[in-house]
Amino acid sequence: MTAQEVIKQQIESERIVLYMKGSPSMPLCGFSARSIQLLQACGAEFTTVDVLADPATRQGIKDYSKWPTIPQLYIDGQFIGGCDIITTMYQSGDLQKLVTGSQD
DSSP states (O other): OOHHHHHHHHHHHOSEEEEESEETTEESSHHHHHHHHHHHHTTOOOEEEEGGGOHHHHHHHHHHHTOOSSOEEEETTEEEEOHHHHHHHHHHTHHHHHHHTOOO
16 A cells, blocks of 8 residues: 555544644644643544654655654545644634534
8 A cells, every 4th residue: 555545544433533743642733732732622532643753744744744844644535634724623622523523
């Protein structure tokens, strides 16, 4: 499988996927750490992919989303954005609604 195929499979098979640097217990950049904190604050159950573990994934996710930075959040197969967008959505309450599936 190509990196693009693996990424597509991950995004389609998991409801919430965060592509990040490091792991939830040991994030390797402040933006990844912040994204983890916000998802946990929402009570989200999510999967993470450490882009530093595989150079093909690190570049592949940027190509897949056409977004140049990490972390990248996907919910229900849709690209949500990076740390700034995650933070803005959390502050407005939109992230919590997406995570819980609430339309209110």
